[in-house]
Amino acid sequence: MKKIVLTGGGTAGHVTPNIALIPRLQKEGWAVFYIGSYNGIEKKLIEEINIPYYGISSGKLRRYFDIKNFTDPFKVTKGYFEAVKIIKHINPSMVFSKGGFVTVPVILAAKRKKVPTIIHESDITPGLANKIGIPFASKICATFPQTLSHVPQGKGVLTGSPIREELFSGIKSKGFKITGFNNNLPVLLIIGGSLGSIKINEVVRKTIPTILKSFQVIHICGKGHIDPSYTHLDGYIQYEYVKEELSDLLACADIVVSRAGSNTISELLALKKPNILIPLPSTVSRGDQILNANSFKDQGFSFVLEEEQLNKTSLLQGLNEVYYKRVSYIDNMKNTKLNNGVDNIIKLINEISSANK
Ligand SMILES: CC(=O)N[C@H]1[C@@H](OP(=O)(O)OP(=O)(O)OC[C@H]2O[C@@H](n3ccc(=O)[nH]c3=O)[C@H](O)[C@@H]2O)O[C@H](CO)[C@@H](O)[C@@H]1O
Incomplete structure (x- = not known):
């Protein structure tokens, strides 16, 4: 069975798009796993829908001074080693990341384990976590057309946001x-x-x-x-x-x-x-x-x-x-051309995973 790891968390906006994809992924034969933080909102929302959930250590990445800037890198490093172990154990053929700080160690771990990653950016300009992840991802899905000019040429795909059916x-x-x-x-x-x-x-x-x-x-x-x-x-x-x-x-x-x-x-x-x-x-x-x-x-x-x-x-x-x-x-x-992104993203996931076989 094909396996996919979804990741994303911190606020519901980094989880509900993943939830929107799950029924379609399962219908297309994917076994779905989730990596999030130990106790973030994602844990509650994902466990409620009976998807296997793996918690990792997570720290916030900040552009500004905060005393936690000295301890959070250790949390992120710990999260990375945990993510490597989990990905090795699950052995997925794809990682799909919706953004939020917890996704950075997951994307880096996927890279180390040679698992292709797709990132979704919901906002017009990429957030810090996605900015760090973009060089390691195969494709970047976007909700807004303007986002395509903020990602490397050839990597951006205008898919829309996945909306829960x-x-x-x-x-x-x-x-x-x-x-x-x-x-x-x-x-x-x-x-x-x-x-x-x-x-x-x-x-x-x-x-x-x-x-x-x-x-x-x-x-x-x-x-x-x-x-x-x-x-x-x-x-x-x-x-x-x-x-x-x-x-x-x-x-x-x-x-x-x-x-x-x-x-x-x-x-x-x-x-x-x-x-x-x-x-x-x-x-x-x-x-x-x-x-x-x-x-x-x-x-x-x-x-x-x-x-x-x-x-x-x-x-x-x-x-x-x-x-x-x-x-x-x-x-x-x-009259909008911005549409529900579920179909486009599922198509992309299937394409990238077939190309990587
Ligand atoms: C403070 C913060 O960091 N905000 C960001 C966060 O917002 P936030 O997490 O608020 O994200 P969104 O508004 O994008 O999404 C919220 C999601 O939660 C759902 N919902 C909300 C309330 C509720 O009672 N029930 C429910 O199901 C909504 O239907 C929606 O699907 O992520 C968005 C997407 O990256 C960004 O654009 C926001 O700037």
Whole structure:
């Protein structure tokens, strides 16, 4: 049986694309294994779907000074030796890496064991872990066409982001049943990235009495960020993180407010959900979400609100504007050439593994 190792972790955005590929890989006869960190979000998400999971030591790679810069290289080195051992044991014919720090030792170990690697880059510019991995990879899959100019010529392939199949089969009435909502007012879904967003949560809660006059609100606020003092409000429901129910919740959402993580926005585009994007600012990231958001705005898919401008007034204006123009946003999204990446990536995996026999 052909064996493939998937790797990626740190945030859900580095795991859900791998999860999207698994059913198709299995259908095509691949035995799937996963390498992630000892305790990252990937461990929970992957073990839940019964894929053999191997944890390795993982350290963060930083471009800035931090006292941990002195200890993390040892963790990464330990992770490398663990990954070499695991890859030797599994003996896969392919490694597929979705990025995140934990993937660096895995890619280096695959190189040492002469196993070809494919990397997927979801954002417009490659993150640090993928930058380190790119020279060792056979191909780099990209969500955005602009990414191809950031990778060596001949290595980049525009595949799109793999999207979990179940997201396309959400049922509106089930979403209503889960939330207790109805058809009387439109539904607004708020999702602050896989970890939530304290800033978005804060402004949403300040504005909620006014928002509730026009919308019913599903608020996915991140682990540990549910505020019990708002649970009594009619038409407002909070979740920390949503798993299989996400498809039904999205099915009943008329518009969405979101961070601009690449996977979430690819999902919103695929499901044609008019949206307001509030990208993670460049003060706390490399600015990848700002590029993602502006690219979606330029294509007429999204309304962008910068976090620096986010307050009660701008949020309410944005909601009014997007709801009022929702049909034109949906029309723009119908014309996209950015597609679900599952087919393209599976094809590439099969091609590279056959060429390497
Ligand atoms: C803080 C940070 O580092 N953010 C990065 C991270 O974002 P983050 O991990 O937030 O990534 P994305 O928005 O890309 O993906 C989140 C994934 O989790 C899923 N989900 C989320 C919430 C929930 O309750 N249930 C659920 O299933 C979404 O549907 C999506 O599939 O990776 C992205 C892809 O490289 C980058 O663009 C982001 O800049």
